[in-house]
Amino acid sequence: MSNERPIGFIDSGVGGLTVVKEAMRQLPNEEILYLGDTARCPYGPRPAEQVIEFTWQMTRFLLKKKIKMLVIACNTATAVALAEIKKKVDIPVIGVIQPGSRAALKASDSGRVGIIGTIGTIKSDSYKHELQEKAPETYVSSLACPKFVPIVESNQYNSSVAKKIVSQTLSPLKKEKLDTLILGCTHYPLLRPIIQNVVGQEVTLIDSGAETVSDVSTLLDYFNLNNYDQTAPKAKKFYTTGSPKMFKDIAGQWLDITDLNVTHIDLGGE
Structure with missing residues (x-):
């Protein structure tokens, strides 16, 4: 039973x-x-x-x-x-952090991994710690995206507003030459097509959830x-x-x- x-x-x-x-x-x-x-x-x-x-x-x-x-x-x-x-x-x-980190290390060829998440997740450094504990030489770039969750919670994740916010928020990642990006918040896969579009098709997105x-x-x-x-x-x-x-x-x-x-x-x- x-x-x-x-x-x-x-x-x-x-x-x-x-x-x-x-x-x-x-x-x-x-x-x-x-x-x-x-x-x-x-x-x-x-x-x-x-x-x-x-x-x-x-x-x-x-x-x-x-x-x-x-x-x-x-x-x-x-x-x-x-x-x-x-x-x-x-x-x-x-x-959700351990499985996401493991998948990112498996997917990355260059060892350059990005993490996007809430302020709390990014401030905790949990992903960075997890990644570098398993593979110390990994280059990790973390970015907090505080506007993403409210977009999803208000059911606007397909809107032009969402496209604009995602594009503006993720622009600092473009110069980082990442090959893998962890969606370090379970809300973010609802924005996945927009995120992929902004970071480019050559970047592998990892859905930690x-x-x-x-x-x-x-x-x-x-x-x-x-x-x-x-x-x-x-x-x-x-x-x-x-x-x-x-x-x-x-x-x-x-x-x-x-x-x-x-x-x-x-x-x-x-």
């Missing part, structure tokens, strides 16, 4: 849906519970203590739902809260937690602290699901 429990995903908003999309593709037998803290998004500019507190609130909410594994599908939360949460809960917990799902799959095997029941349809439940309608609009488009099960919850009192 324990194997039929859901996998929990948490994020500051809708960004972690990019991870869920990949999970639905790679792990069709698994039930998914997703919680996006859209009311308090973005996490990037917030102090680390506050991000840790919010991440714990989301974690406790999903632990009450009897999840069997937790995916912190948010780079900012992974950077500051993963180590602490991993130590204190008794289910496997996985973040999608890479994480391969690790989830490995851990399910390792802890013998796979759900092998193929008979019942697998539930996908979504919770948001913000507007369910806004969440539904973005999630519906991105996941290509029309009848999304989205519930508003309030974490403030926890």
